[in-house]
Amino acid sequence: MKLASLKSGRDGRLVVVRDDLSQCAPADDIASTLQAALEGWADIEPRLRDRHAALLAGEAADTLPFDPGACAAPLPRAYHWVDGSVYLSHMKLVRQARGAEMPDSFLEEPLVYQGGSDILLGARDPIQAASEAWGIDLEAEVAVITDDVPAGTTADDASSHIKLVLLANDVSLRNLIPGELGKGFGFYQSKPPTAFSPVAVTPDALGDRWDGRKLHGAVDVTLNGERLGNPDAGKDMYFDFTRLIEHVTKTRPLGAGTIIGSGTVSNEDRSRGSCCLAEVRTIETIEKGAPETPFMSFGDRVVIDMADEGGNSIFGAIDQIVEKTGG
């Protein structure tokens, strides 16, 4: 089953979406919002599946052509958005570029940070920044959305809490990061609002692409129409989503509607390219002594997508233009 939230108010209007993304049907009579659906998932999911089946059968009322541009993020705001960094090839490269070794602790437990979740971007919303000097970068990621997860959940018990899978663009302001991390408290200003794919998909609808712990398949990233990378999200994911859930519930529970990100997807196989410009620049630094590729400029366009065997988008594409704001 595929779900989306059409732009409407602060929390969107819940719709079920045809698997081929051609059409959708309102479901806000079943749950007012996706957040509400996740809070009562056991009761609401079967009713959403009935609506989805009706849509596929051509029997749903008030159907609409599905327009990714009309979509907010599946959760237009959330109570918790925690993002990991679990593709270690990415972290190894970053450290290699500055001649540092990766600490052993990075192999023992995942790195995570908590991102802003009060305002999340739709897949076609612009990336807004006041200055190109901030070093505007994309980060193509996989994310999952959970129901309520108790504190102390183990990886083995975590998979059933993953209710939806989607893609994310965790926009980063690279030139603000050194100052922030240098102060020791982690990211804040360097992480403006994150964008999500138009559609969130239940694990069962992903077939073999979802193994209960991670998503398999190439994440296709283009910048201004040129391929930046297409690494396989299922390869080289050192800590899978169940390990992430174990880590983030060590000292606290998670509320329904928590979004958990993988961090920038990256493969050891360098021919698969990169899912962020920082990694491109890091490889240039290693190979040529200095970065050549600039961060994004106003007007640049980034597209993040994953296609099925038939070449059809699974989650809908994230497709964003960088836009200058005041401030």
Place this chain on the structure above:
Amino acid sequence: MKLASLKSGRDGRLVVVRDDLSQCAPADDIASTLQAALEGWADIEPRLRDRHAALLAGEAADTLPFDPGACAAPLPRAYHWVDGSVYLSHMKLVRQARGAEMPDSFLEEPLVYQGGSDILLGARDPIQAASEAWGIDLEAEVAVITDDVPAGTTADDASSHIKLVLLANDVSLRNLIPGELGKGFGFYQSKPPTAFSPVAVTPDALGDRWDGRKLHGAVDVTLNGERLGNPDAGKDMYFDFTRLIEHVTKTRPLGAGTIIGSGTVSNEDRSRGSCCLAEVRTIETIEKGAPETPFMSFGDRVVIDMADEGGNSIFGAIDQIVEKTGG
């Protein structure tokens, strides 16, 4: 005007509270939750004030004795909880204890981290932890709640966005902090759910205690009935709440219902004591070479309160017992 959320469902039941905390009246017919009130504050605030006036006049329906133990946090969950560390005397002490100087950057802009906001604790909820070895500490703080705040808001324009003021206990797991900060991404496991005072108060109702930028008055902290500290929240606050808002909106807007914390209150005047055990231990380290005071044990009780001139609690007391959980 004073507001609270009685425990009910995930978001509580909104009530207006008498200034002396003796009685409350339901207000969930005006706004279903405090979050909803903040989203439509311009329209809803006058109606809440009418209900508050009716309560004071003895004309409100369905009034109840006000029971802090029946209260959830004013926002039982929030879309954004960002906590600063703006009492520099606290940070100076911590660094002095380890022979480090405070970086100049700490005087230029505030340190902030984003805390978990999907589950916030009521004032009488237990502090739950699986192990005393985590180094369970309290942190007595002042916090504010905002409406929608645009990106790029300056400190001079920030004050009008502060709609409510309250107290917080930003529980910290001290022994998990070095490992987490050492990895560079900031706090996560070391910050379990935060507790808030039963009541949130509009700035106008604080009179001279609120100067538009910060709260004045002693924050009284006791541990197992013994005074830990009573520093004045209005003294030595190096970055006030308007500077915090300027900082946290540099690269992104804030959604209505954002909670912003001050970090541990601390005065240069050491006779005022401390608002967290880490600071007590730091002073012991400086004076005696090693810390003597342990972190909290299961069964310990922490009370955080602020009294008016007549000795009456303004926000209601945070009054929590430390409790062992499985996990």
